[in-house]
Amino acid sequence: MASTIYCDVTSCAYITGVTITSNHDSPTTTATIECTQTALTLGDAVTIDLGYTTNHEDIFTGYVKQIERKIPDNTYVIVAYDNLVRAQDYFIASSNPSTPLKYKSIAAETLVQNLMAEAGLTSYDFTPTYFTFGVKNEFEVNLVSVYDYCRTIADLLTWTIWADADGTINFKNRKPYVMDGTTGQPGDVADTPTGYTFGDANTIDMAYVKSERSLRNRVVVYGAEGVYAEASDSSSLLPAGFYKTAVLAFPQLIDQGGMAQSIADYNLDLLNRVTETVALSVVGNPALRARTVITAAMSRFSITGDWYVFGCDHIMGPQGYITSMDLRRMTKEE
Secondary structure (H helix, E strand, O other): OOEEEEEEOOOOEEEEEEEEEEEEOOOEEEEEEEEEEOOOOOEEEEEEEEEEEEEEEEEEEEEEEEEEEEOOOOOEEEEEEEEHHHHOOOOOOOOOOOOEEEOOEHHHHHHOOOOHHHHHOOOOEEEEOOOEEEOOOOOOEEEEEEHHHHHHHHHOOOOOEEOOOOOEEEEEEEOOOOOEEEOOOOOOOOOOOOOOEOOOOEEEEEEEEEOOOOOOOOEEOOOOOOEEEEEEEEOOOOOOOOOOEEEOOOOOOOOEEEEEEEEOHHHHHHHHEEEEEEEEEEEOOOOOOOEEEEEEHHHHHOOOEEEEEEEEEEEEOOEEEEEEEEEEEOOOOO
């Protein structure tokens, strides 16, 4: 017997559609709600509980950023973003340019926590980085959004920032692939699959791509004056002696040679990989989330094993409820 779809949205009634979009690289999770009655106004907190009458859960918490009303059908289209939008919206600008925010000898995770607090985000979960910024010289943070500055820190360290469905801000060693716990980097914990398996029976459509487009086999890091580093490796996928280069530059934060070299090494390990992607849609499942690991069992297409959920969209509307996913594998050369 078919399950009955369940959808509950804060202060909304007669809901005709919901789309929730999350992605490893996106600054926020976005929700779009279509309904014919709502008491929501701009800035209101909103929670979306989606699934089936026998299996549903809160999969989004955030703030209303836009409300559109359509006439003559008298429907509302409401756009909301998760809690991390506050870090995007909060622009750090000292009232006195001679006294900006300044830091010295501060751990990367503490710096991120402090900046998130500037935006009113105090529910915070982190992995220790063992990186300390401003060891030699004090540095300032000014004329930049909280999110942009924290995202730069995350990119330097190959960390990730995101908000959970309950609003908690995470700053962790979360790579965009299935982690096995063998790199030796801080916070590298082997992933545990969720237990969900996709196969021929529950897959609606699918596309597979394998590419070296994102591969970079040389990383150059520029820090403070006299501080720089490089890491490189040959690749059989590229012409002999050919390098695809990524450059990371942040002289304010990188003031030690050892730090610069670690950043180069971490990023080479992240980027010198072949990317496999699977785009697919399955019967809607509220337990499926971005940044988790699921299992493939599609031997007919030679797609098996564990895959990282890089992006995940929950779509409920007249067509029913489906979950679309962008799955990733990033593997080193065989």
